[in-house]
Amino acid sequence: MSTTSADRPTTRETPRYGDRVFAGLATGAGVLILVVLAGVAGFLLWQALPALTAAPEDVRGGEGLFSYIYPLAFGTILTALIALVIATPLSVGIALFITHYAPRRIALALGYVVDLLAAVPSIIYGLWGVYVVAPASVPVATWLSQWLGFLPFFGPDPSASGRTTLVVGVVLAIMILPVMTAVNREVFLQTPTLHEEASLALGATRWEMIRMAVIPFGRSGVISGAMLGLGRALGETMAVAIILSVAAGVHLDIIGTANSGTIAADIALQFPESSGLDVNTLVASGLVLFFITLLVNMAARWIIARRAEFSGAN
Amino acid sequence: MPDIDLDVPDQRETQSPRPSRPDRSPVADTPLLRPNLPRYAAPAMLVVAFAIVLALGLTVWSTNPVALLLETAVLFGAAIFTASALVEGRRNAVDRLVTVVVTTFFLLALLPLVSVLVEVVSDGYKRFDLQFFTYSMRGVVGEGGGAYAAIMGTLIITAVTTVVSVPIGILTAVYLVEYSRESRLGKVLTFFVDVMTGIPSIVAGLFAVALFVLFLGPGARAGVIGAVALSVLMIPVVVRSTEEMLRLVPNELREASYALGVSRWRTIVKVVLRTSVAGIVTGVTLAVARIIGETAPLLVTVGTTTSSNLNPFSGRMATLPVFSYYEYAQPGIPREPYLDRAWAAALTLIIIVMALNLIARLVSRLFAPKTGR
Numbered sequence: 001m002s003t004t005s006a007d008r009p010t011t012r013e014t015p016r017y018g019d020r021v022f023a024g025l026a027t028g029a030g031v032l033i034l035v036v037l038a039g040v041a042g043f044l045l046w047q048a049l050p051a052l053t054a055a056p057e058d059v060r061g062g063e064g065l066f067s068y069i070y071p072l073a074f075g076t077i078l079t080a081l082i083a084l085v086i087a088t089p090l091s092v093g094i095a096l097f098i099t100h101y102a103p104r105r106i107a108l109a110l111g112y113v114v115d116l117l118a119a120v121p122s123i124i125y126g127l128w129g130v131y132v133v134a135p136a137s138v139p140v141a142t143w144l145s146q147w148l149g150f151l152p153f154f155g156p157d158p159s160a161s162g163r164t165t166l167v168v169g170v171v172l173a174i175m176i177l178p179v180m181t182a183v184n185r186e187v188f189l190q191t192p193t194l195h196e197e198a199s200l201a202l203g204a205t206r207w208e209m210i211r212m213a214v215i216p217f218g219r220s221g222v223i224s225g226a227m228l229g230l231g232r233a234l235g236e237t238m239a240v241a242i243i244l245s246v247a248a249g250v251h252l253d254i255i256g257t258a259n260s261g262t263i264a265a266d267i268a269l270q271f272p273e274s275s276g277l278d279v280n281t282l283v284a285s286g287l288v289l290f291f292i293t294l295l296v297n298m299a300a301r302w303i304i305a306r307r308a309e310f311s312g313a314n
Numbered sequence: 315m316p317d318i319d320l321d322v323p324d325q326r327e328t329q330s331p332r333p334s335r336p337d338r339s340p341v342a343d344t345p346l347l348r349p350n351l352p353r354y355a356a357p358a359m360l361v362v363a364f365a366i367v368l369a370l371g372l373t374v375w376s377t378n379p380v381a382l383l384l385e386t387a388v389l390f391g392a393a394i395f396t397a398s399a400l401v402e403g404r405r406n407a408v409d410r411l412v413t414v415v416v417t418t419f420f421l422l423a424l425l426p427l428v429s430v431l432v433e434v435v436s437d438g439y440k441r442f443d444l445q446f447f448t449y450s451m452r453g454v455v456g457e458g459g460g461a462y463a464a465i466m467g468t469l470i471i472t473a474v475t476t477v478v479s480v481p482i483g484i485l486t487a488v489y490l491v492e493y494s495r496e497s498r499l500g501k502v503l504t505f506f507v508d509v510m511t512g513i514p515s516i517v518a519g520l521f522a523v524a525l526f527v528l529f530l531g532p533g534a535r536a537g538v539i540g541a542v543a544l545s546v547l548m549i550p551v552v553v554r555s556t557e558e559m560l561r562l563v564p565n566e567l568r569e570a571s572y573a574l575g576v577s578r579w580r581t582i583v584k585v586v587l588r589t590s591v592a593g594i595v596t597g598v599t600l601a602v603a604r605i606i607g608e609t610a611p612l613l614v615t616v617g618t619t620t621s622s623n624l625n626p627f628s629g630r631m632a633t634l635p636v637f638s639y640y641e642y643a644q645p646g647i648p649r650e651p652y653l654d655r656a657w658a659a660a661l662t663l664i665i666i667v668m669a670l671n672l673i674a675r676l677v678s679r680l681f682a683p684k685t686g687r
Contacts (some may be wrong), residue, residue: 093415122610128433133434294513
């Protein structure tokens with residue numbers, strides 16, 4: 001630096017160590033995040049290893065790691081799918097309402113109100129689920145059992161307390177609604193105004209305009225939003241831990257007294273009283289959950305990124 | 315749905331603009347060629363539908379708000395669809411029906427929010443007193459006691475988390491916006507920060523546990539372990555919101571600064587970050603609001619305790635969400651004092667979270683950068 005500044009006195013007078021330090025700090029912070037993410041996988045794997053290599057009879061449940069995690073993974077996916085089935089149409093409708101139906105001046109405020117649903121801590125959703133949703137669900141479950149009892153999901157004896165897979169699914173749906181609505185809102189707002197105006201100018205009603213211009217444009221966004229919601233629902237812990245009354249094994253009946261637990265809730269319930277190999281088993285189940293949610297989230301982000309390249313809205 | 319765009323031009327010339335008899339051709343069904351329902355029709359029908367449903371609800375069915383809303387929506391939807399189909403044609407009728415459905419969905423989403431707030435306030439106010447905020451749970455069995463230790467624990471752990479997460483988050487956002495320049499690292503980082511926002515909170519907790527086995531051995535509990543877990547959840551949120559704000563800073567400002575001979579890092583600190591400080595504060599506040607209510611990671615990393623521990627580097631600490639959970643999950647006999655404390659803690663938590671959200675919105679509104687001229 002000193003030689004160049006001697007040769008050309010009009011350029012920099014002080015060597016800019018500040019620049020280098022700052023650039024280094026910024027890059028370092030970015031690299032640190034990648035290291036942390038790799039560390040999450042690495043440390044979980046390290047702590048899960050003893051359970052992976054343990055003899056089957058030593059693992060909690062006594063039948064090996066796979067048969068311990070498999071029912072929990074089933075319960076996790078079942079509750080998340082129920083939540084997804086409920087939340088997807090709702091979030092599309094809400095996003096359409098905010099972007100295309102509500103008066104423009106209050107649309108932003110309505111968006112904030114939906115976002116507030118995301119601000120409520122999950123422990124509160126759990127307490128609310130037990131004391132409000134579960135009792136209210138009992139007559140519905142009785143009705144389902146009576147009239148739709150031939151389906152495998154609706155068993156003959158509905159739970160009297162209402163602490164069922166179905167209620168967990170409903171509460172999870174409410175919890176993932178804000179994320180999905182936010183994504184849908186964003187893609188619906190990105191619909192080219194010219195497409196919408198052309199459609200209206202050809203005589204389409206508002207719904208026809210939405211169906212022919214907005215929905216086709218936003219379809220991949222809706223899909224990725226649903227997958228983000230699915231990722232949230234898969235990992236949700238406290239609400240499930242509080243609401244669900246769990247029984248070991250795989251249970252397809254979503255309104256009965258015996259419900260399959262979920263991985264996240266099982267960890268929260270068992271971890272505080274566990275030690276030794278039980279901790280390693282729980283970490284192993286957490287690792288499974290991590291990889292499931294990682295795959296779902298990566299797929300969602302990949303769809304969003306791909307859409308940004310080919311959307312034609314530039 | 316017939317393809318209106320092709321048929322319209324030919325047929326318009328052969329038909330009178332307002333056909334006297336109903337016609338099945340697409341043109342006759344277009345909105346402009348049919349009479350409309352009067353403006354007062356929809357509100358009037360809505361009022362009548364709600365009155366019928368309310369009367370039935372009070373006498374025969376339930377007054378559950380969800381049931382009332384759905385019944386009103388079905389009745390009103392059917393009425394407006396039929397009326398519109400008779401007068402305005404099928405396409406308009408479908409349009410009106412969709413409006414009803416979409417509005418119902420939105421109202422349906424508001425019900426849980428209202429219900430949660432009502433439930434938390436009505437059950438939480440019983441123990442929302444001075445003793446609750448000034449006493450810990452040490453030696454308390456049954457009535458009395460409070461969440462002083464839990465509130466302090468939550469504040470300390472959140473503060474540590476914020477101190478760790480905010481510099482890392484902001485620096486990463488600076489890297490992404492100012493330095494990465496389409497580099498490979500930048501793209502990878504953007505992708506994985508997004509992926510990181512989806513990490514389940516319990517997995518973040520397990521990661522912190524596994525990490526600290528290295529330093530403290532198995533079974534350790536401390537506030538700082540919880541703070542590490544919460545940082546994993548908070549950093550990506552800070553990065554995303556800060557990145558968005560930095561991208562809003564007009565390039566002219568940077569160029570003006572460079573033109574005056576200001577170095578790059580000073581430009582970033584004094585111009586770019588200075589311009590977007592309101593947005594960054596908003597983002598950080600929302601991120602704090604998101605992690606302050608996290609229960610699961612604290613359950614596995616910090617545990618809980620009855621007395622107040624203000625040192626985050628050693629031993630278990632009480633925190634508000636975990637306090638609420640244990641008061642609910644492991645009550646004594648009688649249960650009421652424990653449940654009242656659980657709800658009071660929930661009320662405290664929701665007030666903190668809502669206040670943070672409000673502050674964030676106010677900051678962003680009051681100090682928003684002027685985008686237009």
